[in-house]
Amino acid sequence: MPMSARPRRITIEDVARSAGVSRQTVSRAVNDKPEIDPATRQRVLRVAQSMGYRPSRFARGMVGPRLTTLGLVIADVLNPFFPEVVSGVLAAADERGWQVAIYSTGSALERETAVARTVVDHVDACVAFLLDPGAIELIHRSGMPFVLLDNEHRPPGVSGGRIDFATGMRHAVGHLVERGHRRIAMLDDRGRPDAGGHGTRHSLFLGAAAEHGLPADETWVFPAANSLEGGAAAMDDVLADGFGATAVLAYNDLIAIGAMRRARDHGMRVPEDCAFVGCDGLTLSRLVDPPLTTLTVDKELLGRAAVRQVAAQLTGAATGETVIVPRLVVRASS
Amino acid sequence: MPMSARPRRITIEDVARSAGVSRQTVSRAVNDKPEIDPATRQRVLRVAQSMGYRPSRFARGMVGPRLTTLGLVIADVLNPFFPEVVSGVLAAADERGWQVAIYSTGSALERETAVARTVVDHVDACVAFLLDPGAIELIHRSGMPFVLLDNEHRPPGVSGGRIDFATGMRHAVGHLVERGHRRIAMLDDRGRPDAGGHGTRHSLFLGAAAEHGLPADETWVFPAANSLEGGAAAMDDVLADGFGATAVLAYNDLIAIGAMRRARDHGMRVPEDCAFVGCDGLTLSRLVDPPLTTLTVDKELLGRAAVRQVAAQLTGAATGETVIVPRLVVRASS
DNA sequence: ATGAAAGCGCTAACAC
DNA sequence: GTGTTAGCGCTTTCAT
Numbered sequence: 266m267p268m269s270a271r272p273r274r275i276t277i278e279d280v281a282r283s284a285g286v287s288r289q290t291v292s293r294a295v296n297d298k299p300e301i302d303p304a305t306r307q308r309v310l311r312v313a314q315s316m317g318y319r320p321s322r323f324a325r326g327m328v329g330p331r332l333t334t335l336g337l338v339i340a341d342v343l344n345p346f347f348p349e350v351v352s353g354v355l356a357a358a359d360e361r362g363w364q365v366a367i368y369s370t371g372s373a374l375e376r377e378t379a380v381a382r383t384v385v386d387h388v389d390a391c392v393a394f395l396l397d398p399g400a401i402e403l404i405h406r407s408g409m410p411f412v413l414l415d416n417e418h419r420p421p422g423v424s425g426g427r428i429d430f431a432t433g434m435r436h437a438v439g440h441l442v443e444r445g446h447r448r449i450a451m452l453d454d455r456g457r458p459d460a461g462g463h464g465t466r467h468s469l470f471l472g473a474a475a476e477h478g479l480p481a482d483e484t485w486v487f488p489a490a491n492s493l494e495g496g497a498a499a500m501d502d503v504l505a506d507g508f509g510a511t512a513v514l515a516y517n518d519l520i521a522i523g524a525m526r527r528a529r530d531h532g533m534r535v536p537e538d539c540a541f542v543g544c545d546g547l548t549l550s551r552l553v554d555p556p557l558t559t560l561t562v563d564k565e566l567l568g569r570a571a572v573r574q575v576a577a578q579l580t581g582a583a584t585g586e587t588v589i590v591p592r593l594v595v596r597a598s599s
Numbered sequence: 600m601p602m603s604a605r606p607r608r609i610t611i612e613d614v615a616r617s618a619g620v621s622r623q624t625v626s627r628a629v630n631d632k633p634e635i636d637p638a639t640r641q642r643v644l645r646v647a648q649s650m651g652y653r654p655s656r657f658a659r660g661m662v663g664p665r666l667t668t669l670g671l672v673i674a675d676v677l678n679p680f681f682p683e684v685v686s687g688v689l690a691a692a693d694e695r696g697w698q699v700a701i702y703s704t705g706s707a708l709e710r711e712t713a714v715a716r717t718v719v720d721h722v723d724a725c726v727a728f729l730l731d732p733g734a735i736e737l738i739h740r741s742g743m744p745f746v747l748l749d750n751e752h753r754p755p756g757v758s759g760g761r762i763d764f765a766t767g768m769r770h771a772v773g774h775l776v777e778r779g780h781r782r783i784a785m786l787d788d789r790g791r792p793d794a795g796g797h798g799t800r801h802s803l804f805l806g807a808a809a810e811h812g813l814p815a816d817e818t819w820v821f822p823a824a825n826s827l828e829g830g831a832a833a834m835d836d837v838l839a840d841g842f843g844a845t846a847v848l849a850y851n852d853l854i855a856i857g858a859m860r861r862a863r864d865h866g867m868r869v870p871e872d873c874a875f876v877g878c879d880g881l882t883l884s885r886l887v888d889p890p891l892t893t894l895t896v897d898k899e900l901l902g903r904a905a906v907r908q909v910a911a912q913l914t915g916a917a918t919g920e921t922v923i924v925p926r927l928v929v930r931a932s933s
Numbered sequence: 934a935t936g937a938a939a940g941c942g943c944t945a946a947c948a949c
Numbered sequence: 950g951t952g953t954t955a956g957c958g959c960t961t962t963c964a965t
Contacts, residue, residue, distance in 0.1 A: 274665075276958055287936045292960060302934060319742055322668075322721065324958035326657030327941045331608075332721065334656075334700070342686045343882075348676040355676065355703050364721055366668070366700045369689050387656065387666065387698055408653055493886075522886065548677075552827075552856065554888030610942055621952045626944060636950055658942035661957045 275318050284312040295320060334364040335575060336388030338380060338395055340372040344491070344519065345547050346564060347394075350414075353568025354392060361576060370395070372456055372491065378403065385409070390579065392571040396458055410578035412571040417464035424574045424584040426567050430466050430544070433560040433591035437542050438473040440558070440593060441512045446540060447479060450510035452499045452520050455488035466516055466544065484508075489520045496523025504531065511539060512599065518543035518550045518559050525557065525598060540599035544591070555597035562591045609652045618646040629654060667697040669909060670722030672714060672729055674706040678825070678853065679881050680898060681728075684748075687902025688726060695910060704729070706790055706825065712737065719743070724913065726905040730792055744912035746905040751798035758908045758918040760901050764803050764878070767894040767925035771876050772807040774892070774927060775846045780874060781813060784844035786833045786854050789822035800850050800878065818842075823854045830857025838865065845873060846933065852877035852884045852893050859891065859932060874933035878925070889931035896925045 521543030546561025823833035855877030880895025
């Protein structure tokens with residue numbers, strides 16, 4: 266005689282049989298419906314409990330009102346940029362009674378396709394930070410409402426949320442030029458496959474520098490891993506290169522702070538020997554020493570706006586784009 | 600003639616009819632099964648696409664292999680303690696092929712019950728930071744695998760993950776006493792309903808102080824909101840109170856950093872005029888000025904361990920408890 | 934207050 | 950290669 270097969274799930278039917286009632290009655294008890302004898306309810310509930318009965322989410326979903334699950338794809342919760350976006354998404358989703366399932370690619374481009382495949386199968390709509398065109402196409406083609414964030418290469422027909430770094434960079438570079446800086450190193454995120462492409466912070470920096478009469482070219486740009494350590498390593502490169510930067514403008518605050526700390530480790534004074542400017546406006550940027558000048562982005566709003574766009578698509582509205590304009594917050598680092 | 604009713608969902612049946620094939624063939628096309636003529640597949644796919652067909656997650660779930668969705672309840676993604684836990688949970692869940700749905704109570708005790716109700720309906724297992732006994736009971740009674748984190752009042756039969764602050768506090772207070780401090784203010788989290796109860800940081804602090812021969816009592820404890828601002832306000836209280844603290848030990852790093860910054864704003868030198876010690880070991884604590892001495896907790900491990908316990912319960916194992924032992928990291932703030 | 938029947942949308946198993 | 954049948958587990962009718 267074979268050992269018992271894998272334990273079949275306990276269904277409403279099992280409970281009904283065991284309690285000597287019909288399925289409906291069990292359903293009534295479990296769902297707290299009024300049309301049931303309190304005594305019966307108690308008895309059924311007890312049986313259900315003792316059998317370890319748990320209604321199937323799927324069977325319920327088939328028949329009940331459709332719950333919306335929003336998939337949110339981010340690169341890494343540990344990068345302090347994302348929690349603020351997540352917070353906005355959670356709040357806005359909650360207002361609409363939606364669930365939020367969260368996915369992290371770990372900033373690994375090669376994992377994006379796998380994540381996209383999962384998302385397509387398990388959620389009803391998607392808000393994502395994604396870079397791989399294949400992964401983006403996968404979600405797009407699934408036909409679900411889709412909002413792609415912070416990606417300059419958004420395919421037509423996909424909604425987006427972007428940050429207007431064109432304006433932002435102009436302000437940031439302008440601020441440094443005003444302060445007398447003529448040699449500005451840009452620490453770019455080496456992780457983005459579109460590095461240097463149109464609309465990236467990289468190329469917008471070069472453009473803004475040119476506008477301000479600086480002879481900036483690719484030699485002004487240093488790649489950095491997207492982390493404190495990456496910023497520190499890139500600062501070493503800037504110093505070793507003999508570039509002679511009097512100011513550093515980084516892809517984001519994490520890189521800027523990493524670089525700034527490394528500069529101080531080398532005995533440099535900030536901002537006297539070298540000024541630092543970041544992007545994103547992390548809470549962190551206020552707390553470090555010296556406080557960091559940064560292009561502040563309303564990340565929570567970015568998240569909320571994305572959800573709003575998903576909602577719009579769900580009701581059949583056209584796709585669109587939300588633009589967040591960053592604001593330069595000048596602090597002691599520059 | 601009535602306007603069209605609310606648009607019925609497009610089903611596989613609709614596509615089949617419209618493409619002139621059977622449901623099964625549509626299913627084959629959509630799921631990329633091999634046993635289908637490539638030409639048919641193309642045609643069906645085109646029709647499906649044009650009709651905006653999207654398979655129902657629920658119907659699929661009913662029939663296919665059961666996907667596990669883990670619910671993760673935290674207080675607030677913006678509190679930097681949680682992202683590290685989330686990261687651990689995501690990683691461990693991903694390894695098992697589980698989804699993670701995330702819920703935030705916004706640190707609002709009165710919202711916990713509502714969140715718990717949602718969780719019970721929509722996920723298969725739960726890892727939660729929850730304080731309200733009613734909410735906890737709700738999830739517990741649902742019968743789903745449940746791991747309750749950082750709560751000293753865990754009901755019997757519920758798995759848990761706790762941080763051994765008894766040991767931690769002894770180290771932290773010992774460290775301060777060694778440095779010659781005799782007047783230590785404790786900044787407690789005023790948001791916890793169990794404030795001062797057995798096993799809380801509050802009472803563990805008093806116990807540890809007594810062990811070290813300090814005449815500590817409730818007047819040494821100052822309530823603080825759980826945030827930078829809360830810490831700052833509490834520091835004002837300590838100063839206004841004339842307590843004469845030479846050291847401050849806070850419920851967590853957020854409160855400690857807020858207090859420390861406020862102290863400096865008042866012209867106090869850290870650690871000469873007042874030393875500061877936090878709990879949690881946030882990444883942030885390394886970056887502030889001066890770097891904060893803190894009881895470091897492996898939050899990512901806490902998350903991973905919680906998922907491991909859920910997995911254990913899913914396979915019928917008994918409930919249990921994971922204990923994380925914090926480690927005192929001494930930095931310049933003390 | 935309770936039960937019987939119908940059906941939600943899909944896929945696995947088995948025909949053809 | 951394609952169609953037919955039979956459920957998955959639940960909640961809604963609608964009877965009783």
